[in-house]
Amino acid sequence: MARPRETSLLARQRARAAWVFMLPTLVGMALVAGWPLARTVGFAFTDARLTDLSAARFVGLGSFVSVLEDPDWWTAVGTTVRFAFVSVLLESVLGMGIALVLHRRFAGRGLVRAAVLVPWAVPTVVSAKMWAWMFHDVYGVINAVLMWLGLLAEPLAWTAEPSLAFWAVVMVDVWKATPFMALLLLAALQLLPEDVYEAARLDGAGPVRSFFRITLPLVKGPLMVAALFRLLDALRVFDVFYVLTGGGSETQPMAGYARQWMFEFQELGVGSAAATLLVLLIALLTAVYLVLGRVRLDVGES
Amino acid sequence: MSKVLMGRMLAVMALVPTVAGAARLNLACGSVGQEQELCRQGAEAWARQTGNEVSLVSVPTDAGQQLTMFQQLLAAGGRDIDVFRIDVVWPGIVGPFFIDLRPYFPESDRAAFFPALMRNNTVDGRLVAIPWFMDAGLLYYRKDLLEKYHQRPPETWQALAGTAKVVLEGERRAGQARLTGFVFQGKAYEGLTCNALEWVDSFGGGTFVDAQGQVTLDNPRAVEAVSFIASLMGNVVPRGVLSYEEEGARGVFQSGNAVFMRNWPYAWALANSAESPVRGKVGVMALPRGGPDGRSVGTLGGWQLGVSRFSAQPELAVQLVKYLTSAEEQKRRALVASFNPTRVALYRDPDILRANPFMGSLEETFASAVARPTVTGAKYNQVSADIRNAVHATLSGRGAAQESLQKAHQKLVRLSRGGRW
Numbered sequence: 141m142a143r144p145r146e147t148s149l150l151a152r153q154r155a156r157a158a159w160v161f162m163l164p165t166l167v168g169m170a171l172v173a174g175w176p177l178a179r180t181v182g183f184a185f186t187d188a189r190l191t192d193l194s195a196a197r198f199v200g201l202g203s204f205v206s207v208l209e210d211p212d213w214w215t216a217v218g219t220t221v222r223f224a225f226v227s228v229l230l231e232s233v234l235g236m237g238i239a240l241v242l243h244r245r246f247a248g249r250g251l252v253r254a255a256v257l258v259p260w261a262v263p264t265v266v267s268a269k270m271w272a273w274m275f276h277d278v279y280g281v282i283n284a285v286l287m288w289l290g291l292l293a294e295p296l297a298w299t300a301e302p303s304l305a306f307w308a309v310v311m312v313d314v315w316k317a318t319p320f321m322a323l324l325l326l327a328a329l330q331l332l333p334e335d336v337y338e339a340a341r342l343d344g345a346g347p348v349r350s351f352f353r354i355t356l357p358l359v360k361g362p363l364m365v366a367a368l369f370r371l372l373d374a375l376r377v378f379d380v381f382y383v384l385t386g387g388g389s390e391t392q393p394m395a396g397y398a399r400q401w402m403f404e405f406q407e408l409g410v411g412s413a414a415a416t417l418l419v420l421l422i423a424l425l426t427a428v429y430l431v432l433g434r435v436r437l438d439v440g441e442s
Numbered sequence: 443m444s445k446v447l448m449g450r451m452l453a454v455m456a457l458v459p460t461v462a463g464a465a466r467l468n469l470a471c472g473s474v475g476q477e478q479e480l481c482r483q484g485a486e487a488w489a490r491q492t493g494n495e496v497s498l499v500s501v502p503t504d505a506g507q508q509l510t511m512f513q514q515l516l517a518a519g520g521r522d523i524d525v526f527r528i529d530v531v532w533p534g535i536v537g538p539f540f541i542d543l544r545p546y547f548p549e550s551d552r553a554a555f556f557p558a559l560m561r562n563n564t565v566d567g568r569l570v571a572i573p574w575f576m577d578a579g580l581l582y583y584r585k586d587l588l589e590k591y592h593q594r595p596p597e598t599w600q601a602l603a604g605t606a607k608v609v610l611e612g613e614r615r616a617g618q619a620r621l622t623g624f625v626f627q628g629k630a631y632e633g634l635t636c637n638a639l640e641w642v643d644s645f646g647g648g649t650f651v652d653a654q655g656q657v658t659l660d661n662p663r664a665v666e667a668v669s670f671i672a673s674l675m676g677n678v679v680p681r682g683v684l685s686y687e688e689e690g691a692r693g694v695f696q697s698g699n700a701v702f703m704r705n706w707p708y709a710w711a712l713a714n715s716a717e718s719p720v721r722g723k724v725g726v727m728a729l730p731r732g733g734p735d736g737r738s739v740g741t742l743g744g745w746q747l748g749v750s751r752f753s754a755q756p757e758l759a760v761q762l763v764k765y766l767t768s769a770e771e772q773k774r775r776a777l778v779a780s781f782n783p784t785r786v787a788l789y790r791d792p793d794i795l796r797a798n799p800f801m802g803s804l805e806e807t808f809a810s811a812v813a814r815p816t817v818t819g820a821k822y823n824q825v826s827a828d829i830r831n832a833v834h835a836t837l838s839g840r841g842a843a844q845e846s847l848q849k850a851h852q853k854l855v856r857l858s859r860g861g862r863w
Contacts, residue, residue, distance in 0.1 A: 189820070190513055190514075190517045191513075191517070191535070191538055191539075191820065192538070193517070212831075276682070277680060277681065277682030277685075278620065278622075278680070278682060278693075278694050278697075278699060279693075295680075295682070296681075297680065297681035297682040297683075297684060297685065299685045300628070300629075300681055300682050300683070300684030300685035300686075300838070301681060301684060301838050301839075302838055302840065385685070386504070386629050386630065386631055386685070388629070388630030388830075388831060388834050389630070389827070389831040390630075390831070390834070390835060390838075390840065399510075400827070403510040403513055403514060404506060404509070404510055404823050404827070405821075405823050405824045405827070406513065406535070406820060406823070407824075
């Protein structure tokens, strides 16, 4: 961010006014986000148990060590990272496709645009429960359709077997979050200048070529930001897994692991350490993403 | 989570007819099968009698999720629930948040309940909850199908597998593609630990942790038991059981899609209800033995009522607990919904035995039901999680029983601090 070296009186006054206006928000943030986060990090260095918080003793890095030594934690890390990567990738590709379609003028476009948002509007717990029934091995519509089509010889237990359950969860998340991606990308598409495409057409570029040479580079910025939002969301995923698979250690995200230790096992200290590690890991992955993203962005612009 | 938010979340409440100015209690009872309805009727009756008001709080069906919800509420000192329904393995975990009920239940009252349950509910000399109904794992079977194929109700797990295969083969040839052999509670939650305890102990493999607190999980008999059930996956047992709770299993059995089912007594009344497709075709018996020299084991389950330390009207809450656990109310619950009473005398009540023949014939099963290893105290949930995850991994084909149990065994030994827990 470039800032003029000499700040005038007016600019200083404005800056002060800005701080005054920001103050309520900052206080609010500190109360609802900062304080709980600080408490969690604080608990992570103790052996606090949920039954009696006052008996908590400082144990240094003990809780962190026990999380890092637990193979279940690493299974959870693997599951979460794989989930985030796969689902965000699929959502980006599908979201782009949908955005391109919605960008065209056709009758009833407004209606379709609104309809596309429905999955995003349904609360995750509700949609996950709905999908859980569709995935049911005996009554589920998915098995019924696949068997009717002759694609399956016998019903699959979609949410029961860990290997299948992972993909079932990815599917539900993609179903839910793709509209979000599509909407953000559509907004970006609508800002693109028409004349560039006109020039490309005159130069004889086909639709595929103009997509990769013009559209993609131009919406790369918004795409990266939208994907970042989704990535943050996906890394702290909890509800889809919880409703669909119910928390066996083989299909448990990091947030599920933290919840299990905090509440099911009452080990608030260990659970808080896991939650803290989750925040650190998200921060780290976001930093990596931003660095890599900026590098590619520069290439795109040059 | 803040107390206020929790309260809002719990506010999915069903109001009972009110009397102006009367006190109001919040009661959390179960939601599996017809329990919610049954509980509402009991609470309404008490409310009418005493001129008070009772609200039912909706709880999740999964026991583990209920406990989580209760703990968050209690740890925050929440007043949103006065009377809690708690599982037989929870007194050690939530006991400190409950009042001592001994002053309200004199010795003569206490003697009417099964002594084992009263002992279970006594933590550090404090009686934290009154037994409301008890459970033991039972085997349900389709009488009609077994007769059709001239099969006897199975005495051993091996016989169960054999019988199921015979029936499946015949019925599938007749076009019943959906029929499965045996369903149980196989999702990685508390129910799977109960099922696994029955398999392992019936093969003579012990109860995971013995009474002295020593871990016994990994032994040849236990490995044999878990391996045997794992060998049924995909043929006798549908792979979908890996996501079933009680109601998932009952749904499959009651719609006529399973030959055998392991479940708690509550399923009896529902399987024989007016709208049940298998009405009158169901038999119930003790669970199979693990081979000729094994024994029949049902896991002890059951639910208790306790009064929160944070309740604004503890005296009134105790009155509600007294009413709900009274002989009359327990009898009503046994007649309407086959909930097993916790009062010894009711097992000789002719009306109850007529409605639920199994309560008499399986008295032994209930009397000798095997408790989960509560010697592990507040760490019980961790113990249970390690066991069910190991079993779930084996059943879903990720690792042989031998290595899964061995791994879980080592974790438990570390957790047990040499048996001191």
